[in-house]
Amino acid sequence: MAHKRPGRNLPEGWENVEPNLRWRYALFIAVDANFWLKRKAISSNKVDPGLNAGWAYFIEEKQYKSYLNDHVTERQECSSCVSHNAVNLADMKSSCGLAATGVGTVDCARHNMKRPNGVGDLQKGERYLNMDYLVLSTLASSSVPVLNLSYDITCQWSKNFWA
Numbered sequence: 001m002a003h004k005r006p007g008r009n010l011p012e013g014w015e016n017v018e019p020n021l022r023w024r025y026a027l028f029i030a031v032d033a034n035f036w037l038k039r040k041a042i043s044s045n046k047v048d049p050g051l052n053a054g055w056a057y058f059i060e061e062k063q064y065k066s067y068l069n070d071h072v073t074e075r076q077e078c079s080s081c082v083s084h085n086a087v088n089l090a091d092m093k094s095s096c097g098l099a100a101t102g103v104g105t106v107d108c109a110r111h112n113m114k115r116p117n118g119v120g121d122l123q124k125g126e127r128y129l130n131m132d133y134l135v136l137s138t139l140a141s142s143s144v145p146v147l148n149l150s151y152d153i154t155c156q157w158s159k160n161f162w163a
Contacts, residue, residue, distance in 0.1 A: 006143070015145065026146035028109035029118075031135060033126045035102035042099060057114040059137050064120055071129050080156065099123075104130050106138045109150055116141060128157055135161075 006014070014025050042048040054060025104126065106118030118138035122130050131151075139147075151157055 022146050023148070026148050027142060027144045028148045029115060029135075029138070029150070030107045030109040031105070031131060031149065031151040032107075033102050033104045033122055033131070035122075035125075037100070037103045038098055039100040039121065041097055054117065057116060057119045059117050059120045059134065064133060064137075067133055068123065068129060074129065076125075076127050077156075077160070101125060104134050106134050109148075126153070128160070131157065132161060 010025060017025065054063075100121035101124060102122040104120055104122050106115045107113060108115055115138040117140070118134055120130060120134050120137075135149075
């Protein structure tokens with residue numbers, strides 16, 4: 001089973017296991033972005049519709065875009081713990097002629113599989129807004145007692161995520 005679920009694939013009493021053994025029942029996710037995948041701008045979604053509507057691995061695009069539009073004026077906070085160009089240059093990234101400058105993903109780190117609703121387009125580099133939405137979208141359908149998250153910019157990203 002790719003995801004541990006109470007009543008399905010967890011032993012009885014799993015929630016009472018000693019703290020040093022809780023990792024066995026944790027969800028391990030890995031978060032990252034790929035900037036080799038770009039998508040050119042299209043005339044309209046009506047003329048060139050996407051092949052999904054929030055199915056399987058992809059987030060529901062209308063809600064995602066609405067969320068991003070609600071926060072369009074927020075500036076990306078530069079990294080203070082590491083010089084990570086995908087983050088530090090996100091607001092300056094050229095997106096001329098592109099609908100997406102990359103793809104953000106949330107994967108099950110145990111099984112190297114994309115998480116449900118954990119894949120979405122990036123419009124201007126690796127912005128926290130995009131990645132926050134992807135992480136929370138994939139966790140929305142999970143009941144997770146312990147979460148282990150791996151992300152190459154966790155030191156900066158996590159500063160405001162839990163706030």
